[in-house]
Amino acid sequence: MTGSSADGLDLCLVHFSGDRDDPDYEVLYSGEIPYPKIFQRAFQNPLVLDEGQINDLDQALGIWLADQVTNLNLQFDCIGSHGQTIKHNPPDFSLQIGNPIFMAERLKVPVIYNFRNADIKQGGQGAPLIPIVDQFLFKGPEDVLALNIGGISNLTVIPKQNSDLPVLAWDTGPGNSLIDKAVQLYTTNKLSFDCEGSIAAQGKLNSILLKHLLKHEFYSTQPPRSAGQEQFGLDYFNQILKEFYPGTDQKFKDFIRTLTVLTAKTIATSANDLLKLYSPHFLFVGGGGYYNSTLMRILMNELPRLQIEGVNISGINPKNKEAFGFAYLAYRHLNNLPGNIPSVTGAREEVVLGTRLRPIF
Ligand SMILES: Nc1ncnc2c1ncn2[C@@H]1O[C@H](COP(=O)(O)OP(=O)(O)O)[C@@H](O)[C@H]1O
Ligand SMILES: [Mg+2]
Structure with a gap:
């Protein structure tokens, strides 16, 4: 993979x-x-x-x-x-x-x-194709949510056994894609991602920027939906920079924080939509985004009803889950x-x- x-x-x-x-x-x-x-x-x-x-x-x-x-x-x-x-x-x-x-x-x-x-x-x-894998891994006596945070994030709900409800899943928006690009620019490519979310942890949310970013049409597109570089790639990133260039060191940290909040909030919006129909207690996370502790902390705050954990079953963990898939x-x-x-x-x-x-x- x-x-x-x-x-x-x-x-x-x-x-x-x-x-x-x-x-x-x-x-x-x-x-x-x-x-x-x-x-x-x-x-x-x-x-x-x-x-x-x-x-x-x-x-x-x-x-x-x-x-x-x-x-x-x-x-x-x-x-x-x-x-x-x-x-x-x-x-x-x-x-x-x-x-x-x-x-x-x-x-x-x-x-x-x-x-x-x-x-x-x-x-x-x-796309997404991982939902059948999620179903294979997580089907059981309870509804379960499974999230992958790669470049793009996608969320699956696996209904409990014998439920009449379907498996649903869609791309929620960016995962690490915008965060990675901001970190590469900030560090002139010395770092390729925000290791453990340490830069985002030093930044403050720019609410005006967040509000602007949430207007992206993808978030109001009805499922089935999937995203890629076409929606959240370099073109979009450069467009954001044109409007909101972070001019100082602190503003760059705020920028990275805000992109991290954007990823968490858009995942949470999709999860909350699913929580209206399904009753999961657990959300199992895969993909490299799991290791961004700031992102995970914000996500946990956004979704207090859910117990959020990294995938950890029979040798499958956040790093190898997609390859396993x-x-x-x-x-x-x-x-x-x-x-x-x-x-x-x-x-x-x-x-x-x-x-x-x-x-x-
Ligand atoms: N220790 C870490 N701290 C923060 N982010 C990480 C860490 N390890 C990986 N990542 C993030 O995960 C991404 C890679 O995740 P991955 O699941 O391989 O995504 P993809 O499927 O898009 O390649 C990296 O680009 C980075 O943003
Ligand atoms: Mg990868």
């Missing part, structure tokens, strides 16, 4: 066994490999890449992924590879790169990739099981997600 934060590759090796529809799972290995600077720079602002650059990066990333997986020296039967999102334009298409042919050839296993387009062909958003989606593909949830993506039908590339021996 390589998410929109463009920080690097998350890996998770999972052994599935037992019942086909509801397998047992064991996490055998997890890891994170930071992207080389050249990928980081390109993927932090993918919308400006031209066709030639996209093709070159598709190949270069495909080779890099094959190198990383080969170096791990692990044994496995299949790879599920999400790839790096370059453009996310539902209802037309969603483009991920990282050509799978290099992994298939070097590792001699099938690679499942292109997870989003089968859902888009059914009229869906092609794509292992599970690859498992579903191999077993011909659908991977999308129409009540979430808006697709007409459930479909098996992904394209399978078999190695030519």
